[in-house]
Amino acid sequence: MFENRERTELSDLGEFGLIEHLTKTFSNVNASSLLGVGDDAAVIDNGGDEYVLLSTDAMFEGVHFDLSFHPLKHLGYKAVSTAVSDIYAMNGQAKQILVAIALSNRFSLEAVEELYLGIKIACEKFSVDLVGGDTTASPKGLSIAVTALGTVAKNKLVRRSGAGENDLLVVSGDLGAAYMGLQILEREKKVFLEHPGAQPDLQGHEYIIGRQLRPEARLDVVKILDELGIVPSCMIDISDGLASEVHHLGIHSGCGFDIYDEKLPMDPQVISTAMDFDLNPTVVALNGGEDYELLFTVAQEHYEKIKNHPDFTIIGHATSEKNQFRLIGKSGAAFEIQAQGWQHFKG
Amino acid sequence: MFENRERTELSDLGEFGLIEHLTKTFSNVNASSLLGVGDDAAVIDNGGDEYVLLSTDAMFEGVHFDLSFHPLKHLGYKAVSTAVSDIYAMNGQAKQILVAIALSNRFSLEAVEELYLGIKIACEKFSVDLVGGDTTASPKGLSIAVTALGTVAKNKLVRRSGAGENDLLVVSGDLGAAYMGLQILEREKKVFLEHPGAQPDLQGHEYIIGRQLRPEARLDVVKILDELGIVPSCMIDISDGLASEVHHLGIHSGCGFDIYDEKLPMDPQVISTAMDFDLNPTVVALNGGEDYELLFTVAQEHYEKIKNHPDFTIIGHATSEKNQFRLIGKSGAAFEIQAQGWQHFKG
Numbered sequence: 001m002f003e004n005r006e007r008t009e010l011s012d013l014g015e016f017g018l019i020e021h022l023t024k025t026f027s028n029v030n031a032s033s034l035l036g037v038g039d040d041a042a043v044i045d046n047g048g049d050e051y052v053l054l055s056t057d058a059m060f061e062g063v064h065f066d067l068s069f070h071p072l073k074h075l076g077y078k079a080v081s082t083a084v085s086d087i088y089a090m091n092g093q094a095k096q097i098l099v100a101i102a103l104s105n106r107f108s109l110e111a112v113e114e115l116y117l118g119i120k121i122a123c124e125k126f127s128v129d130l131v132g133g134d135t136t137a138s139p140k141g142l143s144i145a146v147t148a149l150g151t152v153a154k155n156k157l158v159r160r161s162g163a164g165e166n167d168l169l170v171v172s173g174d175l176g177a178a179y180m181g182l183q184i185l186e187r188e189k190k191v192f193l194e195h196p197g198a199q200p201d202l203q204g205h206e207y208i209i210g211r212q213l214r215p216e217a218r219l220d221v222v223k224i225l226d227e228l229g230i231v232p233s234c235m236i237d238i239s240d241g242l243a244s245e246v247h248h249l250g251i252h253s254g255c256g257f258d259i260y261d262e263k264l265p266m267d268p269q270v271i272s273t274a275m276d277f278d279l280n281p282t283v284v285a286l287n288g289g290e291d292y293e294l295l296f297t298v299a300q301e302h303y304e305k306i307k308n309h310p311d312f313t314i315i316g317h318a319t320s321e322k323n324q325f326r327l328i329g330k331s332g333a334a335f336e337i338q339a340q341g342w343q344h345f346k347g
Numbered sequence: 348m349f350e351n352r353e354r355t356e357l358s359d360l361g362e363f364g365l366i367e368h369l370t371k372t373f374s375n376v377n378a379s380s381l382l383g384v385g386d387d388a389a390v391i392d393n394g395g396d397e398y399v400l401l402s403t404d405a406m407f408e409g410v411h412f413d414l415s416f417h418p419l420k421h422l423g424y425k426a427v428s429t430a431v432s433d434i435y436a437m438n439g440q441a442k443q444i445l446v447a448i449a450l451s452n453r454f455s456l457e458a459v460e461e462l463y464l465g466i467k468i469a470c471e472k473f474s475v476d477l478v479g480g481d482t483t484a485s486p487k488g489l490s491i492a493v494t495a496l497g498t499v500a501k502n503k504l505v506r507r508s509g510a511g512e513n514d515l516l517v518v519s520g521d522l523g524a525a526y527m528g529l530q531i532l533e534r535e536k537k538v539f540l541e542h543p544g545a546q547p548d549l550q551g552h553e554y555i556i557g558r559q560l561r562p563e564a565r566l567d568v569v570k571i572l573d574e575l576g577i578v579p580s581c582m583i584d585i586s587d588g589l590a591s592e593v594h595h596l597g598i599h600s601g602c603g604f605d606i607y608d609e610k611l612p613m614d615p616q617v618i619s620t621a622m623d624f625d626l627n628p629t630v631v632a633l634n635g636g637e638d639y640e641l642l643f644t645v646a647q648e649h650y651e652k653i654k655n656h657p658d659f660t661i662i663g664h665a666t667s668e669k670n671q672f673r674l675i676g677k678s679g680a681a682f683e684i685q686a687q688g689w690q691h692f693k694g
Contacts, residue, residue, distance in 0.1 A: 008456035019482050021456075022463045026470065026477045030442045032498075033476040042478035044443060046498060048395050055479060056403075056445045056494050062486035063449075095377045096391060098403045100492055102410075109355035109368075116369045123373065129380040130373045131389035132402060135366050139409035140487040145447055147403050147494045151379075151393060 038252070039160050040089035040237060041150070051157055053094075053150040055086035061141035069185045069200075072111055074213040075144070076118025077125075082239065083146035084126045085217035085292045089237040090159070091225070092152030096131045097123070100145040102138035115144070126219055156226075158296070162234040163253035167297035169316040170232075170306055172221045174265040175242055176281065179288030180273045181205065181212030208269045215292040221311060222294075228305045232296035241289040246325050247339040249295065256324035259316035259337065282327070286337065385599070386507050387436035387584060388497070398504055400441075400497040402433035408488035416532045416547075419458055421560040422491070423465025424472075429586065430493035431473045432564035432639045436584040437506070439499030440569070443478045444470070447492040449485035462491070473566055503573075505643070507599035509581040514644035516604055516663040517579075517653055519568045521612040522589055523628065526635030527620045528552065528559030555616045562639040568658060569641075575652045579643035588636040593672050594686040596642065603671035606663035606684065629674070633684065 013021055023037045034051065035043035041055035059065055059079055067075075084094035099119060103112065123130055128148070188200035202209055217237075225232065234253050236245045242264075246257050264285045274281040297318055298306060306312050316328075325337040360368055370384045381398065382390035388402035406412055406426055414422075431441035446466060450459065470477055475495070535547035549556055564584075572579065581600050583592045589611075593604050611632045621628040644665055645653060653659050663675075672684040 006457060010450070010452060010454065010456055010459065013456065018456075018459070019480070022459060022482075023477060026467055028476040028478075029471075029474050030476050033443055033478050036443075036476060036478035037480070039479075042443060042445065044478070044496065046393065046395065046397060046399065048393065050393060052393065052399060052496075054443065054445060054494070054496055056447050056481055056492070058447045058449060058481050058483060058492065060449055060483065060485050063484050095379055096389060096401065098389065098401060098494065100403050100405045102405060102407055102490070103357070105357060107357065109357055109360065109365075110353060112357065112365070112369060120373055124376075127376050129375040129377050129383060130370060131375075131380050131383035131391070132386075133366070133384070134403055134405050134492075135369075136405060136407065137410050138407050138490075143449070143485075143490070145403070145405065145481075145492050147401070147445065149391065149399075149401055149496075 035159065040086040041092070043090070043157065050151040050153055053087050053090050053092045053152055054147070055083065056145060056147040057083050057086065058143060058145035060143045066189070067142070069189055070213055072114040073118035076115040077122040077214050079144045079146045080119055080122035080126065080128070081215050081217045082292060083148040084128060084219070085237045085239070087148050087150035088217055088219055088222050089235050089294060090152055091156050091222055091232065091235060092150040093222070094126055094128045094148050094150040096129050096149040098147040099130060099133040101133070102136050102143045104138050104140055107142065126217060156231055158232045158235040160234055160236055160248055160252035163249060163255050163297040163318045164233055164299070165255060165318055165320045166300055167233050167318040168300060168303060168306065168314050169257055169259065169295070169297055169318065170312050170314050171238070171242070171265065171293055171295050172218050172311050173291065173293040174267045174270070175238070175285040175291055175293065176270045176274070176288040177208040177211035177267050178215060178290035179284055180270050181208035181210070183277055184209060184273065185212065205269060205273060207267055208273060212290065215290060217292055218294050224311060230298055230302050230305065232298050235294060235296035238291040238293045238295055239289060241287040242295065243286040243337045244339045245295050246337060249297070250323055250325055253318070254322055256319040256321035256326070257316055258319055258326050258328055258334070261327055261329050263313060263315040265313040265315070286327070382506065387433040388439070390437070390504065397498040397500055400434050400437050400439045400499055401494070402430065403492060403494040404430050404433065405490060405492035407490045413536070414489070416536055417560055419461040420465035423462040424469040424561050426491045426493045427466055427469035427473065427475070428562050428564040429639060430495040431475060431566070432584045432586070434495050434497035435564055435566055435569050436582050436641060437499055438503050438569055438572070438579065438582060439497040441473055441475045441495050441497040443476050443496040445494040446477060446480040447482070448480070449483050449490045451485050451487055454489065473564060503578055505579045505582040507581055507583055507595055510596060510600035510602050510644040510665045511580055511646070512602060512665055512667045513647055514580050514665040515647060515650060515653065515661050516606065516642070516644055516665065517659050517661050518585070518589070518612065518640055518642050519565050519658050520638070520640040521614045521617070522585070522638055522640065523617045523621070523631035523635040524555040524558035524614050525562060525637035526631055527617050528555035528557070530624055531556060531620065532559065552616060552620060554614055555620060559637065562637060564639055565641050571658060575649070577645055577649050577652060579645050582641060582643035585638040585640045585642055586636060588634040589642065590633040590684045591686045592642050593684060596644070597670055597672055600665070601669055603666040603668035603673070604663055605666055605673050605675055608674055608676050610660060610662040612660040633674070
């Protein structure tokens with residue numbers, strides 16, 4: 001159909017470039033469409049004191065997960081967790097989800113029940129209701145798409161834009177664990193394929209493997225911020241990696257960020273496993289992805305509330321240098337941070 | 348992982364049985380979750396005078412569409428049309444959509460632009476805003492999932508339940524065209540594969556092919572009903588076929604339906620093409636699917652407003668015989684109507 005026309009490869013744009021390119025000619029006609037493409041969730045204003053938040057995420061077997069080491073129960077949990085995480089990234093509360101699954105007939109009912117058990121456990125954990133969805137056959141493998149619907153008080157909404165100069169850059173939890181967990185799982189899969197019958201050696205890596213297979217969206221962070229009386233100036237969840245998310249915040253807020261290498265929070269398992277794999281732990285923390293922690297900025301006045309909080313680490317601050325993202329080493333040397341993100345369309 | 352356990356095939360349940368089975372153990376915790384699984388759209392009550400409506404639909408290449416005869420522009424339009432149709436089936440207005448596409452790297456940017464052009468045309472036609480989504484790689488082929496968000500005044504909400512005895516059963520437009528259009532397209536594809544270079548013979552079938560490739564969700568019907576001062580007692584959109592939808596309405600409303608064979612509205616192209624294919628036009632109208640017309644019931648008092656309306660046909664009425672669905676022939680003979688629906692998991 002397109003043989004005689006110019007052909008541009010999708011990999012030339014990457015995921016973010018592609019979405020921006022495809023949607024740039026669209027314009028909104030409904031006054032209720034307050035914020036569309038370009039944040040963690042869409043923001044809808046139907047009147048009243050709250051906004052409606054809406055986000056969708058799809059995961060495909062062979063692209064986003066590998067069923068040879070991802071138990072279906074954990075996968076169901078992860079799908080919900082990653083979807084509600086987008087609502088939390090707007091400082092909102094997730095309330096409802098829709099689940100659309102597609103699967104080939106290689107799956108039995110018992111397998112799908114496992115998947116839904118994980119979805120149910122996540123629904124209970126995050127206090128969201130499954131209110132609908134779609135179940136269909138797929139030509140190959142399993143895919144699961146979760147749409148999350150939430151609300152946020154109008155005066156509590158946090159976008160990617162809004163960081164001011166010198167605002168503190170804060171991250172919840174720790175970084176890089178999900179990525180290193182994946183490295184362990186892929187290594188053990190390779191061993192198993194080469195030596196069928198070999199038992200996987202996962203000991204000592206429980207934490208990082210758990211972070212990969214069953215990430216926890218940070219509902220608690222939204223509640224803690226509320227209790228502390230803090231509304232972040234901007235926020236995003238870490239799905240593609242700290243480096244990528246810092247770029248998003250900076251580009252949307254019109255600022256730069258300085259991040260201090262020695263401040264990056266990492267679990268000892270991440271550091272030791274990175275060394276085993278000959279990887280630089282800082283690079284893992286910056287580009288790992290799938291942490292589903294929240295990354296946000298707060299005004300300097302909140303420093304005392306944040307600095308010793310066990311759930312938060314101040315890793316840097318916003319600067320007036322637009323789109324300049326720097327990693328500051330112990331010696332004071334500064335390196336430019338590249339956005340990696342996921343490049344699903346490569347090769 | 349499941350080798351040693353009982354294995355039940357998905358095809359043993361079918362799509363509707365599967366969803367019901369998987370979601371029966373879920374319970375809601377949020378008061379705002381008014382209506383969940385089991386209608387065209389979920390109904391959310393965030394306060395105020397309106398409900399929020401939410402629905403999602405996914406389409407997979409090789410299951411729901413065939414790119415050898417489905418132009419990408421039409422496919423984008425169809426994906427939006429089928430999604431907003433679920434909002435109209437609740438008597439609501441669609442306002443926003445999220446689009447999640449997954450595609451393999453066989454697709455070029457120009458191809459995806461065509462798809463988005465169709466999405467854009469549909470957004471303009473149905474006055475909905477594209478407010479977000481997800482774009483990712485797929486292991487095989489193209490899939491497109493559209494989530495539609497809408498609103499409805501609380502006193503205008505129409506569910507699948509609510510039909511009363513003797514309520515008139517009404518359908519918009521005509522039936523069976525999308526199915527017969529698909530038969531033509533598949534026949535011409537077969538001819539082409541057997542005789543490469545052969546030109547497809549689509550003449551005289553433009554209407555039914557258009558109904559398959561580019562169905563129109565009936566936003567106009569929601570507006571007309573409002574102008575006529577009619578709130579249907581129950582409503583559904585025809586995606587799986589009249590027979591299947593009548594069952595849904597009857598089961599949810601706790602009634603039966605008598606449908607009159609001679610009243611079924613069909614375009615002459617449907618009748619003549621059905622005869623060419625040795626198909627009974629009535630069976631096509633009952634089981635064809637993908638018409639995206641609205642099927643609803645109204646109280647007898649509205650008979651005068653409906654009976655000669657060019658957009659509507661009264662095809663039968665609700666009865667007190669629970670779950671008895673009958674087709675009444677010209678002679679007065681009654682036949683039981685079987686629900687066919689789509690059986691994606693078969694074979």
